[in-house]
Amino acid sequence: MLVDALDEEWILSEGQVLSLLDWIRQQAGGGRSVYPFLVTLAEGALRPSEARSLRVRDVVLRSGGSGELTACYRGRARVVPLRPGFAMFLRGWINDAGLQKDDLLFPGTRGGRLSIDAYMGLWEQAQEAVLPHDELLAWRLGEPVDILRESSLVRWLRLGIDVATVAELAGVSPAWLALRYPYCFRLEATEIDWERLAQVTRLQKEPTDR
Numbered sequence: 001m002l003v004d005a006l007d008e009e010w011i012l013s014e015g016q017v018l019s020l021l022d023w024i025r026q027q028a029g030g031g032r033s034v035y036p037f038l039v040t041l042a043e044g045a046l047r048p049s050e051a052r053s054l055r056v057r058d059v060v061l062r063s064g065g066s067g068e069l070t071a072c073y074r075g076r077a078r079v080v081p082l083r084p085g086f087a088m089f090l091r092g093w094i095n096d097a098g099l100q101k102d103d104l105l106f107p108g109t110r111g112g113r114l115s116i117d118a119y120m121g122l123w124e125q126a127q128e129a130v131l132p133h134d135e136l137l138a139w140r141l142g143e144p145v146d147i148l149r150e151s152s153l154v155r156w157l158r159l160g161i162d163v164a165t166v167a168e169l170a171g172v173s174p175a176w177l178a179l180r181y182p183y184c185f186r187l188e189a190t191e192i193d194w195e196r197l198a199q200v201t202r203l204q205k206e207p208t209d210r
Contacts, residue, residue, distance in 0.1 A: 003176055003179035004180075006150055006180055006181060008183045010150070011150065011154050012147055012151040016130065017148060020038075020126045020127065021035065021039055021042065023126045023130050024122050024123070031108070031109065031114070031118040031119065031122065032097070033118075034118060034122050036089070036090070036105075036106060037051055037052070037106040037119060038119065040054075041148040042148040042149075043082075043152070044071070044080045044082070044086075044152075045080075045149045046071055046080070047071075047149060047171075048116075048144075048146060048149075050071040051071075051105075051106065052104075052113050053072065053113070054069065054105040055101070055104055055105055056100060056102070056105055057102060058071070059094070061082075061090065061091050065084035066087060067081075067086075067087035068080060069082060076171065078168065081169075119145060150180075153166060153170055153177070154181055157177065157184040157185075163178075
């Protein structure tokens with residue numbers, strides 16, 4: 001399995017993600033679907049291609065406030081649970097946009113799939129407006145929207161969510177996570193009881209004198 005590790009410096013903090021999304025929300029004249037599309041990438045850790053392909057029928061919103069959506073990648077579907085606040089957000093978006101069950105969840109201006117140009121333009125403007133421009137971090141400007149998914153996965157791992165669960169939600173393997181985000185799997189330095197370790201790993205009794 002060949003997986004490139006993503007440097008920890010690329011990861012956006014939760015505050016940065018919220019600021020970027022809030023900036024985009026406030027932009028009048030931006031593509032109407034862009035903001036809810038980007039929120040979904042961050043909330044569900046979806047790949048952009050998965051979110052662009054979602055239809056309203058792929059989202060289940062229950063009366064109690066919970067919900068789930070079904071994402072598909074390379075012919076394999078997976079169910080992603082929605083926290084109540086996000087489920088309410090999607091319900092509001094669907095109702096306000098007047099979407100029907102067979103419609104794309106995030107349609108472009110002409111009803112087709114949301115174009116990459118439509119969201120990348122606003123995303124790049126948001127980065128310029130929100131992210132630091134100092135010499136240390138200026139190189140992060142221009143990062144694709146995929147970093148929203150990456151940052152969410154790292155946040156989940158750091159919160160202590162079971163690795164197998166994160167892998168299932170993301171549509172990857174636990175090994176992929178370990179290779180992609182090695183800094184989430186570092187063990188804290190501990191003092192090793194070498195004598196105890198020798199005792200518990202001994203395979204057979206030592207010979208005794210006769």
